[in-house]
Amino acid sequence: MKATWAYDRGDHRDNHETDVTDPAVLEALLHEIHQAGEPVAVTIFSDTTDDPDELPPGLQIGLGHPTHAFAVHIADDGGYLNDPTVQTPDEDISFDLGGIPTECGAENLRLRPATAIQIAATFLKNGGKQPHFPETT
Known part of the structure; x- marks a missing residue:
């Protein structure tokens, strides 16, 4: 699989792509x-x-905000994964999406960054099968 991300640097896009196995x-x-x-x-x-x-x-996750993140499964039957115990932030948060600052609705930001990272690692481990919110024990 590949992971891609980009930042808007004003006068250019700072693009990144790497193979992940x-x-x-x-x-x-x-x-x-x-x-x-x-x-x-x-x-x-x-x-x-x-x-x-x-x-x-695939899977898209939003990282870099101190307390909130998102994870969305990009597929015909995909959607956002949310943790019902995480409070919705007070406002939308802008994430660089392909180098374009893009607002993510507060209702879709109900994950902690560590949880979004765990979802991504599990997605890779499971060969890209539909992600699920991690089970707690």
């Missing part, structure tokens, strides 16, 4: 991205599409 390596990468403190959407996918404006099937 090891869930532990992906987790470390995502923690590093989150620690940078710049809200960004990371897309994890295995297949590209013929349309460059269309997102490929």
Whole structure:
């Protein structure tokens, strides 16, 4: 699979793409991205599409905000994953999506960053099968 993300730097886009095969390596990468403190959407996918404006099937997570994140399964039957115990933030949060600052609705920001990273690692480990909110024991 691949992981891609980009930042809007005003005069240019700072694009990143890397192959990911090891869930532990992906987790470390995502923690590093989150620690940078710049809200960004990371897309994890295995297949590209013929349309460059269309997102490929996969998982997208929003990291970089101190307390809130998102995870959305990009598929015909996909959608946002939410933790019912996480309070909705007071306002929408802007994440760089492909280098374009994009508002994410507060109702979709009901994950902690560590949970979004765990969902992404599990998504990779399971070969891209539909992600689920992690079970708590």
